[in-house]
Structures are given as structure tokens and as C-alpha cells.
Amino acid sequence: MCGIVGYIGGQAATPILIDGLTQLEYRGYDSAGIAVLGPTGARRVRSVGRVRELEAALPKRLAGKVGIGHTRWATHGAPSEANAHPQAADRSTDAPPTTVFVVHNGIIDNARALRAALEADGVELTSDTDTEAIAHLIARADADTLEEAVLATIARLTGTYALAVLDTAHPDRIVVARNGSPLILGVGDREMFIASDASAVVRHTSQVVHLDDGECATVTAGGFHLFTADAQHVGKAATTITMTADELELGDHQHFMLKEILEQPQSLERMLTGRLDERFATARLDGLNLDPQALRRFRRVKILGCGSAYYMGQLGAQLIEDLARVPADAEPASEFRYRNPIIEPETLYVAVSQSGETADTAFAVQEVKRKGGTIVGLVNVVGSTIAREVDGGIYLHAGPEVAVASTKANTHMAVGFALLALALGRVRDLSITDGTRIVKALKELPRQIGEIVADGDKVVEAAELLAHAPSLFFVGRVRGYPTAREGAQKFKEISYRHAEAYQTSELKHGPLALISPELPTVAIVPDDELLDRNIGALHEISARGGEIIAITHDGVELDARLTITVPRSAPELDPILLMIPTQLLAYHAALALGENIDKPRNLAKSVTVE
Ligand code: G6P
Numbered sequence: 001m002c003g004i005v006g007y008i009g010g011q012a013a014t015p016i017l018i019d020g021l022t023q024l025e026y027r028g029y030d031s032a033g034i035a036v037l038g039p040t041g042a043r044r045v046r047s048v049g050r051v052r053e054l055e056a057a058l059p060k061r062l063a064g065k066v067g068i069g070h071t072r073w074a075t076h077g078a079p080s081e082a083n084a085h086p087q088a089a090d091r092s093t094d095a096p097p098t099t100v101f102v103v104h105n106g107i108i109d110n111a112r113a114l115r116a117a118l119e120a121d122g123v124e125l126t127s128d129t130d131t132e133a134i135a136h137l138i139a140r141a142d143a144d145t146l147e148e149a150v151l152a153t154i155a156r157l158t159g160t161y162a163l164a165v166l167d168t169a170h171p172d173r174i175v176v177a178r179n180g181s182p183l184i185l186g187v188g189d190r191e192m193f194i195a196s197d198a199s200a201v202v203r204h205t206s207q208v209v210h211l212d213d214g215e216c217a218t219v220t221a222g223g224f225h226l227f228t229a230d231a232q233h234v235g236k237a238a239t240t241i242t243m244t245a246d247e248l249e250l251g252d253h254q255h256f257m258l259k260e261i262l263e264q265p266q267s268l269e270r271m272l273t274g275r276l277d278e279r280f281a282t283a284r285l286d287g288l289n290l291d292p293q294a295l296r297r298f299r300r301v302k303i304l305g306c307g308s309a310y311y312m313g314q315l316g317a318q319l320i321e322d323l324a325r326v327p328a329d330a331e332p333a334s335e336f337r338y339r340n341p342i343i344e345p346e347t348l349y350v351a352v353s354q355s356g357e358t359a360d361t362a363f364a365v366q367e368v369k370r371k372g373g374t375i376v377g378l379v380n381v382v383g384s385t386i387a388r389e390v391d392g393g394i395y396l397h398a399g400p401e402v403a404v405a406s407t408k409a410n411t412h413m414a415v416g417f418a419l420l421a422l423a424l425g426r427v428r429d430l431s432i433t434d435g436t437r438i439v440k441a442l443k444e445l446p447r448q449i450g451e452i453v454a455d456g457d458k459v460v461e462a463a464e465l466l467a468h469a470p471s472l473f474f475v476g477r478v479r480g481y482p483t484a485r486e487g488a489q490k491f492k493e494i495s496y497r498h499a500e501a502y503q504t505s506e507l508k509h510g511p512l513a514l515i516s517p518e519l520p521t522v523a524i525v526p527d528d529e530l531l532d533r534n535i536g537a538l539h540e541i542s543a544r545g546g547e548i549i550a551i552t553h554d555g556v557e558l559d560a561r562l563t564i565t566v567p568r569s570a571p572e573l574d575p576i577l578l579m580i581p582t583q584l585l586a587y588h589a590a591l592a593l594g595e596n597i598d599k600p601r602n603l604a605k606s607v608t609v610e
Contacts, residue, residue, distance in 0.1 A: 001027050001604040002085075002105040003071040004183065005200050006164045006174050009191020009221045013037075013067035014058065020193070020200035021051045021069050023248060026256070026402045027197065028604030029071035030079035035086040035101040035166055038064030042099055042168050046084035065221075068164045068174060068194070070103035073604055076111060077128025087132040089123075089139035091169070098169040100139040100149075104131040105196055105608060106160035106181035114156065130159075138165060146170040147218055150177055151229060154216075160359070160608075162211075164194050174219045178211040181608050182357050182385055185209040185217060185224050187238045192219045197606075198381075199400060203245045207238040210383050239383065247400050255597045257403035257494070261583050264408045265450035271397040271412055275419055276442060281435025282426035283419035288376055289392030292427045298348040298374075301328035301424070304336055304364045305352035306607070308406045308486055309413060313352050315482035315575055316378075316417025322479075322572045323438065324424035334360035334610075336367070343371035350420070351377045354401055354409035355606035356384025363610070365389050378416040380409050394419060403598045404605045405493045407583045410486060411449070414576045418442060421572075441570035445577070448567045452580045456588075458564045459581050462522075462549045463588030465562070466491075469520050471498040474582070476524035476575075477505055477534060483524045483575045487582030494590040494600045504537045515546040522585065523560070526574040527553040535559075551581050 003024030007013045017034045032054040033046030043062055047054045051071065070085035077083040086101040108114070111130030118136050119125060125132055134153060141149035146167045154161070160180030167175075176183055176194055186193030186201030186208050193201040198208055209224065211217065215234055218225045226234035253259035277284045288295075301320050303313035313330030320328035333351070337360070343349075349368045353361045356379040365386055368375045377386050377393035380401065387393060396412035418438070426435050466472055474491070476484030481503050488501040502511050504523065515521070521541050525534045535558065538548055542559050550560035553568050566577045590597045 001073045001606055001608045002029065002196070003027050003200065004103050004105055004162055004164055004194065004196040005069045006067070006176070006194030006219070007191070008066040008174055008219060009188060010065060011191065013064050014062045016204070017067050017069035018051065018055055019203065020195060021054070021071055023200045024071050024197055025051055026404065026598065026605050027071070028404060028599065029073050031081070031084035032069070032071045033084045033086055034067055034069035035088070036062050036064035036067035037166060037168060037171050038062070042101065042166070044086055044088060044101060046081050048079055048081055048084065066166065066171065066174065068101060068103050068166050075107050076130045082127045083129050085131055086166070087127060087129055087135045089132070089135035091139050094169065098167065100135050101166040102131055102135040102138065103164050104134060105162040108133070108157050108161065109159035110157065134163065138167070146173065146175050147216070147227070150175045150216060151231060154179070154229065162196055172220055175216065176211070176219060177216040179213050180359070183211045185211070185219060187223070190221055192221065192224060194219060198241050198243055199248055202241065202243050202248065206240050208241050209236055209238050210388065212388070241382065243400055248402060255403065255587070257405055257407060257587050257597050260401055260403055260408045261587065262453050263399070264411050264453065264580070265446040267398050267408050268411065268415060268446040268449065271415060272442060272446070276439050278436070278439055280426065281432045281439055283423045285394055285419060285423050287393055287395065290376070295424055295427045298326065298346055298424070300344065300347040301326055301350060302347050303328065303330040303350045303352060304333040304361060305330065306333050306358050306360050308410050308489055309352045309354060309361070311482050311486040311489060312410050312413035312417065313350070314485065315414050316350070316352070316420070318479055318482065319417050319421040319572055320424060323421040323430055324428055326424055326428070333358070333364035336364045341367065343368055343373040345372070347373065349373050349375035351375055351379070351386050351390060352413055353377070353386050354380045354406055356381040356386040357606045357608050359608050359610050362386050362389065378413055380412065404600055404603050405490055405586065411576060411579065414579070415442065415445065418573060418576070438570055438572065441573050445569065445573065448569065448577055449580055452566050452577065453584070456584055458562060459584040460588045462562045462564060463585050464592045466520055466522070466549065466585065467495060467497070467589040467592040469497065469518065471519055473511065473519065473521040474499060474501045474524070475504040475507065475521055477503055477530050479528070479572070479575045480524035480526055480578065483579045483582065486579060487522060487524070487585070490582060490586035491589060493603060494586055494595060494597050495593055496595065497589070504534055507537055508540060512540060512544065515541055515544040517545045517547065520547040520549060522549045522551065522582070524578050525550050525552040525556060525558060526571065526578060527556050527568065528571050528574065531556065551578050
């Protein structure tokens with residue numbers, strides 16, 4: 001979704017802003033723009049489409065050592081140059097005239113009323129955006145300093161925002177504010193960076209300051225000053241981010257999605273390091289901030305996430321019930337907050353999110369906290385909003401994930417749930433023998449995933465077959481069902497083919513009517529206690545002419561057009577390995593169809609608005 005960058009220092013701002021916007025492209029956007037303040041005044045350039053189109057539209061010389069930039073994902077008003085940011089407001093009464101430029105992420109709920117009030121005052125608005133109203137409010141504020149003008153303006157806003165404000169009347173600074181949308185400052189040597197996401201500053205500095213909701217900052221070439229809405233100083237030191245610029249490079253790969261699928265053996269190895277306690281056959285999860293007594297106290301687990309993270313929550317709930325025998329379920333965070341959920345003191349709430357910025361999940365976290373519940377996070381991005389709001393958590397350590405369709409972060413979420421289930425199980429009735437069995441199986445996962453991704457021929461063949469089906473089913477039972485749901489999600493996200501997941505057992509209760517040679521089925525069939533029943537259901541499909549691509553274990557005989565096998569893990573962990581071929585299936589199908597794999601249409605990597 002929308003991205004913000006800003007620069008102030010001794011270098012030319014334009015290339016830094018363009019590079020930062022390019023790094024943020026993966027989040028999804030439809031237009032982009034920058035405003036740079038130079039010796040001869042300010043210049044703003046905006047364009048619809050990609051950052052490279054913006055770059056092409058730039059004048060030859062766009063000098064200036066301070067500037068702000070934005071990638072926009074349309075919310076208020078269609079994608080157009082007029083609606084792209086920076087939005088601007090002129091103070092024509094000043095001599096010489098001055099201009100306020102604003103870039104904004106988030107949604108202002110009272111934008112309509114603010115715009116109407118401005119228009120009633122004679123302001124001519126040139127865009128359909130909520131952001132333009134912010135620029136005018138700042139320009140018209142009765143204030144001596146830019147900081148006062150920003151504070152007076154945000155006092156009138158309801159909704160969410162991350163703002164960066166450049167004012168030609170105050171060329172030595174950028175003022176920023178945050179409420180509900182992420183914003184960080186990058187601290188350099190006599191230069192400062194502003195970004196909505198660390199990936200935009202990682203090339204320049206590893207020192208960052210995360211703004212919290214309600215915080216503002218004055219950013220100058222010499223440093224930053226943080227303050228609250230009531231102008232109180234906030235003392236905060238920079239922290240070091242571990243992400244490196246290399247991790248954001250494509251390297252020899254054609255797409256980030258494939259790179260991220262292939263990275264999983266190494267990234268998982270890293271995640272598991274130091275977290276497996278072989279002596280006591282459990283998981284070491286100090287970041288949870290829950291001692292054994294506290295872990296025992298919970299009588300239920302409720303997992304909250306969106307999209308793929310929700311499906312991984314379903315997989316996690318099954319793991320927790322299997323290993324810890326604690327009732328567990330997952331719910332889309334996007335629904336949870338709006339149904340006045342009952343928060344129980346003896347329930348452990350778990351928020352799961354790759355980005356740590358998904359607005360629906362962040363709001364669900366706040367809802368749990370507001371009602372006094374205990375909530376921990378399974379989050380990938382260190383220092384992200386959700387990671388900072390939860391009571392404790394397990395960082396996923398998957399490294400940056402750039403492709404919109406999540407793969408390695410999903411696998412890390414599933415493994416994170418396995419660790420949590422193990423820890424919950426071992427303070428209850430999971431025996432040391434079973435604990436040891438799970439620890440051993442977890443240690444094997446990176447190598448086994450390496451085997452699966454190295455042996456892709458069958459998957460490519462299957463993907464090419466599926467790519468041309470107008471519609472398909474993904475089926476699985478019990479432990480295999482979340483894998484089927486995630487497989488269908490991945491397939492539809494990037495191939496734009498209709499893919500629907502069903503419990504294999506439910507086929508005969510309706511969907512079987514659709515089975516025909518034109519509608520193939522991807523079946524997740526672990527070699528477990530349900531194998532015979534699964535085989536029976538697959539016969540029902542083939543008897544009706546339906547083609548089957550089976551993802552199963554070696555030695556399982558199935559009546560399928562193509563069979564893809566994965567190594568056996570502990571039965572509880574099998575769904576994790578069975579998921580890997582579904583990632584490759586989606587990738588190769590989208591490749592065969594020539595789709596834009598890393599940036600699928602209509603989707604954003606990180607959905608920071610509701
Ligand atoms: C968006 C993305 C999905 C992702 C979901 C949750 O909808 O398009 O791919 O699964 O957000 O993202 P999170 O960062 O919270 O895991």
C-alpha cells in the first residue's frame with residue numbers, strides 16, 4: 001500500500017527519493033510523486049503508474065537537498081496525477097508566496113467535512129483526496145511554526161495517518177506525524193531519512209527510530225526532535241535494524257517469489273537456531289514473556305490474522321490442539337474487531353502477521369488489549385506496529401519478503417505455531433518422548449524443504465496443466481485443510497484463476513456437482529489415519545471424470561493424473577511440507593500464464609488501511 005519517503009541532508013534529494021520509492025514498490029501502488037525544495041524554489045512532479053514513469057517525467061535538473069515522495073494506492077479518488085501525492089496548498093498571501101506539501105498514508109474519516117469547510121471558505125480544491133485538505137489546513141493554520149501548524153491540523157483529523165510535511169516557508173525541516181500508519185526515521189551522518197518501511201532506508205543507514213501513534217517529529221539535516229500532540233518532548237534513541245540491502249536484491253532470480261520460496265531452507269534454519277531445547281524436548285521462547293505457570297494458565301488459544309496469515313493461524317490452531325490439547329481456533333482479524341468479541345482472561349490471543357502493519361490485525365490487537373486480554377504476536381517485521389503493541393511474541397526471522405504473495409513468511413508462521421504448540425504442550429501432557437519426536441522433526445524441516453524445492457519437475461508439469469483450467473479445487477482434510485486453503489489462495493492471487501478450497505469430506509455434500517474434466521482438483525493427501533477415507537473421496541472425483549493432482553507422501557498409491565511427493569515429517573508437521581509444492585504450483589502456473597508474479601493486480605503487500 002501507500003509508501004512514504006523523505007530526505008534532508010547534504011546530498012541531492014531526488015535520486016534518494018526515487019530509489020526509496022522503488023524499494024517501496026512491492027507494497028502495491030498506482031501513482032507516485034515527489035516534491036523537492038531547491039535553491040530556486042520547490043518543484044513537484046507526479047505521475048500515474050510506476051516509479052520509472054515518474055522518473056521519466058522528472059526535469060533534467062531537479063536540484064535540492066530536501067524532499068518528500070510517495071507511492072499512492074487509491075482510496076479517496078481514482079488513480080490520477082491530480083490525486084497523486086505530494087498534495088500541495090499555496091499561501092498566496094505570503095510575500096513571496098509559500099507552499100505546503102504533504103504526503104500521507106492512511107484514511108481521514110472526516111475528510112468530507114473538512115473539504116466542505118475549506119470549500120465554504122473559498123478554497124479551490126484540485127483533487128478528490130483527503131490529503132489535500134490536510135495541506136490546506138496546515139497552510140491556513142494560525143501558527144508561528146510549522147510544528148504548531150501541524151499540531152493544530154492533526155487535532156482536527158479523525159482517522160489514520162502517517163504524514164510528512166514540507167513547507168517552503170521552513171526549508172530547513174520536514175515535520176512528520178503518525179497515528180495508525182507506520183512511519184520511521186533513518187538516522188545518517190548529518191542527514192536524515194523518512195520512510196513508511198525500513199526497506200526504503202536500509203541502503204543508507206541501519207539506525208532507525210520507530211514513531212509510535214500520537215508522536216510527531218521535526219526532522220532536520222542535523223537530527224530529529226520527537227514530540228507528542230500536546231507538544232511534550234519524547235526521548236527515544238535509534239535502534240539498529242538487521243535487514244541488509246542485499247536481502248532486497250533479486251540476485252540471479254527472475255522473481256522475488258521464487259527467490260523467497262528457494263530461500264526457505266536457510267531462513268528456517270536461522271529461525272530455529274537457539275529455539276529448540278533438546279534436553280527438555282521443548283521450545284525456548286523467551287520473547288513470549290510467559291513463564292511456565294503463565295503458559296499453563298491458558299485454557300484456550302485464539303489466533304487472529306488476515307489472508308494467508310489467517311490460514312496459517314488455522315494450521316497453528318490444529319497444531320496447538322494436537323500437541324497441547326488446548327482448544328484453539330483462528331479467526332480473520334478483519335471480522336473479529338467488529339463483532340464485539342468476548343475477551344476471556346484464560347485465553348491466549350495470538351496475532352499473526354508478516355508485515356506487522358496490517359490494519360485489521362493491529363486493530364484486533366488493540367481490541368484485545370483494551371478489554372484486558374493477553375496477546376502475543378507471531379510477526380516477521382521487527383519493530384513493526386503489531387510487534388510493539390503485543391505483550392510478547394515470536395519473531396519469525398524470515399527476512400524481508402518482497403513478493404506480494406507470501407511464501408516463506410507463511411512457512412515461518414507455521415513453524416512459529418509448532419514452537420508455540422510445543423511449549424504449550426510441554427507444560428501440560430505432551431510427553432518427553434513426543435516432545436523429542438517433534439523437536440527432531442522440526443530440525444529436519446529445513447533440509448526436507450530443500451529437497452522439495454530442488455525437485456520441481458513434476459510441479460512444473462502440474463502447474464502448466466492447471467494454468468489452463470478456468471477453475472479448480474484444492475481439497476484437504478483436518479490437518480491438510482488449511483494447506484488446501486492456502487494453496488487455493490496463492491493460486492488465485494497470482495494466476496487470477498478461480499481456485500476454491502474444500503474439505504475433502506465435504507465434496508459429496510455439494511461441490512461434487514461441479515466435478516468434470518474441465519475442473520481439476522489439487523488434493524492434499526498426507527499418509528495419516530485419514531488416508532483410506534481420502535482415497536475413497538478421490539475415487540468419487542475420478543469416477544466423474546475429474547482430474548487429480550495429488551500432493552502426498554512417497555509410497556502412497558493414488559488414482560491421480562500426477563502425483564507430487566514430499567518427505568514425511570512428524571504427522572503433526574506434515575501440513576508444512578505439503579504446503580511447499582502449492583507455493584511452487586502457484587508460481588509456475590502464473591509464470592506459464594505470463595502474469596506479473598511479484599505484483600499481482602489489485603493487491604498490496606501490506607494493507608495498512610481497513
Ligand atoms: C494482504 C496481503 C496478503 C496477506 C495479508 C496479511 O491482504 O495481500 O497476501 O496475507 O495482507 O498480511 P500480513 O502482513 O498481516 O501477514
